Amino acid sequence: MLLVLGGITLYKTFALYEEKKEFNVLKGIVPFFPYKGITLANYIISKSVYDASIEEFTHSATKQTPTLTDYRYIGKNPNNFVCFGSEEETCPEENLYRIIGAIPTQSEIGGEYKNRVKLIKADYYIENESHLLTTISDNLKGYAYTSDSSNNLWQKSTLQTNVLNTIYWQELSDYQDYIDSVVWNLGSLYYYHVVYEDNYNANTLYAEERDIDVGYGGKNFNNAYSFVTNIGLMYASDYAYSIGFSDLSVKSNKDVYMKNSWLYSLKDNFNELIISPENAFVTYWGIFADGSLNIQNPFIGGIRPTFYLKSSIEYKSGKGTIKDPYRV
Numbered sequence: 001m002l003l004v005l006g007g008i009t010l011y012k013t014f015a016l017y018e019e020k021k022e023f024n025v026l027k028g029i030v031p032f033f034p035y036k037g038i039t040l041a042n043y044i045i046s047k048s049v050y051d052a053s054i055e056e057f058t059h060s061a062t063k064q065t066p067t068l069t070d071y072r073y074i075g076k077n078p079n080n081f082v083c084f085g086s087e088e089e090t091c092p093e094e095n096l097y098r099i100i101g102a103i104p105t106q107s108e109i110g111g112e113y114k115n116r117v118k119l120i121k122a123d124y125y126i127e128n129e130s131h132l133l134t135t136i137s138d139n140l141k142g143y144a145y146t147s148d149s150s151n152n153l154w155q156k157s158t159l160q161t162n163v164l165n166t167i168y169w170q171e172l173s174d175y176q177d178y179i180d181s182v183v184w185n186l187g188s189l190y191y192y193h194v195v196y197e198d199n200y201n202a203n204t205l206y207a208e209e210r211d212i213d214v215g216y217g218g219k220n221f222n223n224a225y226s227f228v229t230n231i232g233l234m235y236a237s238d239y240a241y242s243i244g245f246s247d248l249s250v251k252s253n254k255d256v257y258m259k260n261s262w263l264y265s266l267k268d269n270f271n272e273l274i275i276s277p278e279n280a281f282v283t284y285w286g287i288f289a290d291g292s293l294n295i296q297n298p299f300i301g302g303i304r305p306t307f308y309l310k311s312s313i314e315y316k317s318g319k320g321t322i323k324d325p326y327r328v
Contacts, residue, residue: 039315048071055074056071066113078320083096097121097122099117108228116310119309123304124272124304127171132159140270153277160229168305178310180310182228183228186277188279198249201246202247232305236293239274254291264291272301
């Protein structure tokens with residue numbers, strides 16, 4: 001592969017792009033790449049060479065995970081749309097998803113880490129079969145975390161068992177084969193850290209989600225530290241990393257989060273549930289309409305199903321825009 005810049009010919013093999021850091025000068029320049037047969041995860045990693053909306057994050061080791069590097073979409077509105085579950089020429093709105101990033105994950109606890117593409121539904125999911133759906137106000141509908149609001153154990157919540165991994169899962173039909181069952185980390189977040197400490201940011205959220213000591217998450221109430229399943233919700237850290245400033249306080253900069261995160265897409269006075277549990281037994285974390293991370297009990301909010309594609313899923317076509325989403 002050759003690239004000509006200002007009369008200078010550069011030779012470079014753009015295959016897995018393991019030497020990306022040497023080519024940060026190419027940001028904003030769109031070279032030609034042979035994408036046929038490339039996995040979607042490697043496609044995203046390769047685009048990070050020149051696409052400023054994809055940022056590389058290297059995370060320090062935690063008590064549950066080794067040092068890992070992922071590639072996440074950041075900013076207000078990156079081109080990260082995917083048409084999933086439909087082959088129609090114009091993708092139906094209900095089949096639009098967005099890519100959180102190419103994230104190293106395990107298919108079993110203690111298993112091998114593979115880069116898998118993490119998708120989140122572009123808009124809120126609504127169904128009427130579970131009877132967990134509640135009208136809040138002005139026709140806004142949200143879910144309760146559990147049917148009886150007695151605990152925040154994700155692995156036992158009716159939102160996880162009934163809504164996401166039964167009703168929604170069945171609606172995916174043949175496209176279930178595109179999705180990997182993976183390890184979801186359930187280290188609990190400590191309210192006073194997140195809400196009151198100025199140094200609490202994406203990196204500290206990530207670490208607590210993958211910790212085994214923080215709060216009541218597993219110590220007192222038999223909450224799993226990690227859980228293997230198909231469908232979940234986004235992490236608190238997913239939201240925090242999406243603004244592109246991993247060291248920016250979640251306490252002091254909620255307006256920045258709201259204005260600069262593509263994952264913030266909330267309607268007025270409408271909150272969204274996330275998967276990260278709170279350290280108390282019956283309170284729940286969510287993204288509030290003002291852009292902040294906070295807790296509420298009982299928590300009634302919107303949900304956007306989130307899942308990981310199999311590492312072998314290939315990029316087929318598309319530019320990632322809402323009118324021309326990626327096809328896999």
